[in-house]
Amino acid sequence: EVQLVETGGGLIQPGGSLRLSCAASGFTVSSNYMSWVRQAPGKGLEWVSVLHTSGSTYYADSVKGRFTISRDNSKNTLYLQMSSLRAEDTAVYYCARDNPSFKAFDIWGQGTMVTVSS
Amino acid sequence: EIVLTQSPGTQSLSPGERATLSCRASESVGGNYLAWYQQKPGQAPRLLIYGASSRATGIPDRFSGSGSGTDFTLTISRLEPEDFAVYYCHQYGSSPMYSFGQGAKLEIK
Numbered sequence: 176e177v178q179l180v181e182t183g184g185g186l187i188q189p190g191g192s193l194r195l196s197c198a199a200s201g202f203t204v205s206s207n208y209m210s211w212v213r214q215a216p217g218k219g220l221e222w223v224s225v226l227h228t229s230g231s232t233y234y235a236d237s238v239k240g241r242f243t244i245s246r247d248n249s250k251n252t253l254y255l256q257m258s259s260l261r262a263e264d265t266a267v268y269y270c271a272r273d274n275p276s277f278k279a280f281d282i283w284g285q286g287t288m289v290t291v292s293s
Numbered sequence: 294e295i296v297l298t299q300s301p302g303t304q305s306l307s308p309g310e311r312a313t314l315s316c317r318a319s320e321s322v323g324g325n326y327l328a329w330y331q332q333k334p335g336q337a338p339r340l341l342i343y344g345a346s347s348r349a350t351g352i353p354d355r356f357s358g359s360g361s362g363t364d365f366t367l368t369i370s371r372l373e374p375e376d377f378a379v380y381y382c383h384q385y386g387s388s389p390m391y392s393f394g395q396g397a398k399l400e401i402k
Contacts, residue, residue, distance in 0.1 A: 220381055222391040269337055278385035279328035279343035
């Protein structure tokens, strides 16, 4: 079964760091573009970052310089390292398979909640 | 960055009625790479339509997408109770800086 499972969310103080993980099954992370998308409580979807098969990475302006996307091919897992966290980073974070054939996000995880608060 | 504006923000309709959701882009979406997603409370989004008009796997044919350039539409021909949800449009045209619409809620009248 094709599936994505995110872990690593939690409560973190402003200025802190957190790493999210997204374990894939049923397909290979390194053979696909993979994105992180977040959703603040009661708000809409915001694209955060993408990792291409080539290793190229791109970020939304709101997280550039603070977040780093990466993958571990041996674990078939995508990561999002978040640092200098702010209250406005509070959101459910989803990983998604970014399908360049469909030009859309065709597989989504269930999401992991990150709360930035003192 | 392309800005997507969805309208109306909320629609109140009854099961069996037709729903029409609009998504307007601030500039032309390259390749008409416009997707639609459905999201129910507490769930992840689900891909419905990609490439403006192609249905994703397993999506019922009551869902259809149309449009090009800057104006796109998602139509649900006959609403089923499970269709009441929030819908988002998403442009993939100016990859990799993607953007989503603000969302449009379909609620039961």
